[in-house]
Amino acid sequence: MASLGAIGLCIALVLSSYSVIGSLLGKSIKIPALEESARRAIYVLLLVVFVSTVSLVTAFINRDFQIAYVAAHSNLAMPNIYTWVAFYAGNEGSLLFIALALALLSSIAIRLAPARSRETLAYTVAILMLVETFFLAVMIFMANPFDTLPLTPSDGEGINPLLTHFGMFFHPPALMSGLIGLTIPFAFAMASLIGKQNNDEWVDAGRTWGIISWVLLASGLLLGSWWAYTILGWGGFWFWDPVENAAFMPWLALTAFIHSIMVQKRRGMFRMWNIVLINVAFALALYGMFMNRGGPVPSVHSFGASDLGLVFLSFLAAGILIPFLIFFWRFNSLKSAQSLDSMLSREAAFLMNNLLFLGIAFVTLWGTVYPLLSRLGSGEEITVARPFYDQVNGPLMLLLILLMGIGPLIPWRQANLASIKNALLVPTMVGVIVIILLTICGIHRALPLIGFGLCSTVFTGILTEWVRGTKARHHSSQEIYPVAFVKLVLANRPRYGGYIVHLAVIMVAFGVIGSSFFGLQRDVVLAPGETYDIADYQIKYIGTNPIVKSDRTEFYSSIEVDRNGEYLTTMTARRSFYPSFNMASTLAGIRSTPVEDLYIVPSENMPDGSVGFRILINPLMWWMWIGGPVMILGTVIALWPQQIRQNTMRAN
Amino acid sequence: MAQSPDTPSTSTDIIDYDESHAQSIDQQIMCPVCPAETIDQAQVPIAKQMRKIVREQLAGGASEAEILSFFADRYGQAIIGAPPKSGFNLIAWLFPVVALASALVASIFVLKSMTRKPVISVTSPESEIDSQLDPFLQRVDSDMGLGEGKQNGNLRGGPTGDG
Numbered sequence: 001m002a003s004l005g006a007i008g009l010c011i012a013l014v015l016s017s018y019s020v021i022g023s024l025l026g027k028s029i030k031i032p033a034l035e036e037s038a039r040r041a042i043y044v045l046l047l048v049v050f051v052s053t054v055s056l057v058t059a060f061i062n063r064d065f066q067i068a069y070v071a072a073h074s075n076l077a078m079p080n081i082y083t084w085v086a087f088y089a090g091n092e093g094s095l096l097f098i099a100l101a102l103a104l105l106s107s108i109a110i111r112l113a114p115a116r117s118r119e120t121l122a123y124t125v126a127i128l129m130l131v132e133t134f135f136l137a138v139m140i141f142m143a144n145p146f147d148t149l150p151l152t153p154s155d156g157e158g159i160n161p162l163l164t165h166f167g168m169f170f171h172p173p174a175l176m177s178g179l180i181g182l183t184i185p186f187a188f189a190m191a192s193l194i195g196k197q198n199n200d201e202w203v204d205a206g207r208t209w210g211i212i213s214w215v216l217l218a219s220g221l222l223l224g225s226w227w228a229y230t231i232l233g234w235g236g237f238w239f240w241d242p243v244e245n246a247a248f249m250p251w252l253a254l255t256a257f258i259h260s261i262m263v264q265k266r267r268g269m270f271r272m273w274n275i276v277l278i279n280v281a282f283a284l285a286l287y288g289m290f291m292n293r294g295g296p297v298p299s300v301h302s303f304g305a306s307d308l309g310l311v312f313l314s315f316l317a318a319g320i321l322i323p324f325l326i327f328f329w330r331f332n333s334l335k336s337a338q339s340l341d342s343m344l345s346r347e348a349a350f351l352m353n354n355l356l357f358l359g360i361a362f363v364t365l366w367g368t369v370y371p372l373l374s375r376l377g378s379g380e381e382i383t384v385a386r387p388f389y390d391q392v393n394g395p396l397m398l399l400l401i402l403l404m405g406i407g408p409l410i411p412w413r414q415a416n417l418a419s420i421k422n423a424l425l426v427p428t429m430v431g432v433i434v435i436i437l438l439t440i441c442g443i444h445r446a447l448p449l450i451g452f453g454l455c456s457t458v459f460t461g462i463l464t465e466w467v468r469g470t471k472a473r474h475h476s477s478q479e480i481y482p483v484a485f486v487k488l489v490l491a492n493r494p495r496y497g498g499y500i501v502h503l504a505v506i507m508v509a510f511g512v513i514g515s516s517f518f519g520l521q522r523d524v525v526l527a528p529g530e531t532y533d534i535a536d537y538q539i540k541y542i543g544t545n546p547i548v549k550s551d552r553t554e555f556y557s558s559i560e561v562d563r564n565g566e567y568l569t570t571m572t573a574r575r576s577f578y579p580s581f582n583m584a585s586t587l588a589g590i591r592s593t594p595v596e597d598l599y600i601v602p603s604e605n606m607p608d609g610s611v612g613f614r615i616l617i618n619p620l621m622w623w624m625w626i627g628g629p630v631m632i633l634g635t636v637i638a639l640w641p642q643q644i645r646q647n648t649m650r651a652n
Numbered sequence: 653m654a655q656s657p658d659t660p661s662t663s664t665d666i667i668d669y670d671e672s673h674a675q676s677i678d679q680q681i682m683c684p685v686c687p688a689e690t691i692d693q694a695q696v697p698i699a700k701q702m703r704k705i706v707r708e709q710l711a712g713g714a715s716e717a718e719i720l721s722f723f724a725d726r727y728g729q730a731i732i733g734a735p736p737k738s739g740f741n742l743i744a745w746l747f748p749v750v751a752l753a754s755a756l757v758a759s760i761f762v763l764k765s766m767t768r769k770p771v772i773s774v775t776s777p778e779s780e781i782d783s784q785l786d787p788f789l790q791r792v793d794s795d796m797g798l799g800e801g802k803q804n805g806n807l808r809g810g811p812t813g814d815g
Contacts, residue, residue, distance in 0.1 A: 234692065236693065239688065241688045336766065339766055341767070343763055351763060352759075358755075362752075366748055370743075370744050381729065382741060383730045383735075384744065385690070385734065396752075522671065523703075
């Protein structure tokens with residue numbers, strides 16, 4: 001199996017190099033057949049990389065410990081279901097996953113490329129395959145997942161216990177596909193620029209693939225938060241870890257991009273700016289993948305010591321510098337087709353949106369590099385971590401929510417102040433009423449008050465738009481309200497899909513504000529039978545049941561929960577100890593309702609049978625996790641093609 | 653939902669301090685041995701010990717600033733999760749603000765330069781939306797019409813987009 005996989009990688013490298021050279025050569029000396037053959041090489045490459053992937057997965061299933069990677073990331077005790085997770089648990093395997101994802105996404109993107117992008121498709125292919133070549137070459141020459149050991153060990157080292165969680169089936173693949181998927185809008189943009197098109201040709205493909213990468217990254221981030229929440233055992237979901245930041249920054253830049261690209265799609269403006277944005281997002285994505293592999297900052301996420309850092313750093317530098325040069329070479333072709341009508345317009349609002357998203361990305365990057373500056377500037381070692389980001393990015397995010405409420409209500413081209421006032425009247429009033437009610441209920445802290453107020457304003461704003469549209473449709477076509485609503489949404493999918501995504505963002509914000517400002521946390525040690533009161537709950541620790549498995553001992557603690565003296569539920573929380581790793585993993589017991597989560601995690605098992613628990617009441621967390629599926633729904637609606645036939649071409 | 657001073661009886665013998673205040677201090681102090689984690693998150697013994705010190709000092713009447721500087725003196729400034737808002741480190745806090753403000757000013761200038769001379773707006777179709785449904789109806793209708801084609805019509809003015 002090992003040799004098949006390794007040979008597959010070599011063939012893939014030949015194919016991707018051929019595809020790069022063939023496309024460029026075919027384009028420049030005008031041999032369409034060569035161009036087409038180079039394009040089709042992508043499909044063959046996908047097949048070959050897929051075979052390599054299958055052979056690595058098979059090696060895991062057979063526990064072929066002759067392969068160093070398999071020996072390092074699995075053992076006999078590992079349940080077979082985690083084979084897939086083990087596949088990308090380490091540096092080499094994750095590179096193979098990235099190569100597979102890029103091959104797959106490229107094949108689809110090239111096959112379904114809009115007719116308008118056909119002119120410069122050869123450049124798109126070349127750029128995509130250049131990136132693929134890089135990953136294949138790194139694997140073959142520096143981090144080959146199929147390297148074999150001189151002696152076959154009798155058992156492997158096993159998978160990192162923290163990774164044996166349901167979320168791990170989706171969180172890393174979604175993030176990696178999202179990061180590498182950013183290559184596609186980037187490739188379309190740069191191809192269009194190199195091909196001297198008048199620069200709106202790439203917009204459709206750029207928007208579609210930008211949104212696909214966006215939703216992959218967003219799901220990856222949410223799933224990662226969920227994983228952290230249930231398994232890391234401290235009751236939070238995000239702590240501005242350097243690698244979290246590295247995945248968050250490209251998402252922020254991409255969010256700016258998928259808004260700003262609409263301005264170019266609709267008005268032919270912001271051409272330069274969109275090229276800059278997609279370049280920034282791509283560079284940040286490369287940086288994100290670099291942070292995982294020998295990055296300069298220690299993190300719980302990194303794959304450990306790896307000498308790939310320098311290679312990735314060089315690729316990152318090239319990925320910034322070369323597009324920069326192309327940009328200036330083609331600078332003159334990037335003039336806007338139209339001029340702005342008014343400062344008070346959707347176009348201007350989108351620019352403000354971009355400013356805030358890039359601002360948050362910038363603050364995050366700044367926090368990452370500042371410790372270095374401080375060391376150089378004042379010689380002092382300082383840390384920039386969660387307290388800094390919370391204080392600086394928190395207010396910026398509130399501003400974003402504010403803008404999310406106003407922006408969609410401002411029409412394109414030119415708005416008039418009276419109409420905006422009209423549209424904002426009801427939502428603002430609702431926001432104010434919510435703030436007043438909350439103040440009466442005893443909430444006096446400014447940030448959560450503003451946060452909840454803004455959330456309800458945006459929510460009302462979206463709702464009013466839906467109600468108005470449905471009513472108008474009902475009146476014009478005599479359709480009954482539900483039908484009118486569905487048809488309204490379907491008739492303008494980008495707009496109403498966008499509203500649904502906004503709604504999902506409000507849900508996430510609701511959860512973040514609720515749990516960050518109103519969470520209650522206690523660390524207690526309970527002996528069996530002992531009870532602890534927190535808020536309305538009486539937590540009674542029943543006892544712990546240890547189950548010895550081949551690689552770990554699992555301690556299941558049962559907890560009986562009463563609320564206001566009445567029996568509510570019995571919860572189980574787990575703490576597993578892995579002797580071979582000398583580490584423990586926890587799985588919190590969580591009772592989740594739309595109002596609040598009751599979260600119990602055993603943090604220490606004492607010799608006398610008592611257990612140290614961390615107990616949290618996290619208000620509104622439920623909304624955050626529900627936000628994920630709603631966001632995906634909105635994205636699907638926004639992306640659903642209006643007319644497939646017209647917009648696509650048969651690439652072959 | 654509001655937090656009240658609470659004295660957990662079982663976790664420690666120290667009494668008479670505000671647990672939520674203690675937690676907000678925990679969240680500002682980094683764990684010396686676990687990357688990027690605060691002592692509030694980390695479950696290693698040293699973090700537990702440091703949490704205990706925070707509570708002892710709080711119970712002994714120390715202020716938040718005093719506790720933070722106690723740890724900074726002992727472990728170095730890097731133990732605190734954010735740079736101090738003084739001296740050289742003011743740069744860390746001010747630079748993002750300055751950068752954002754200048755980006756805002758710059759983008760306003762760019763928008764100004766992109767703006768053509770204001771034309772007298774003959775129609776302002778959205779002004780009457782609330783008082784009369786008709787213009788809105790027209791908008792929805794035109795949305796429908798446009799929606800069938802390749803244009804996505806949420807525009808109220810109807811400029812020539814490129815679809």
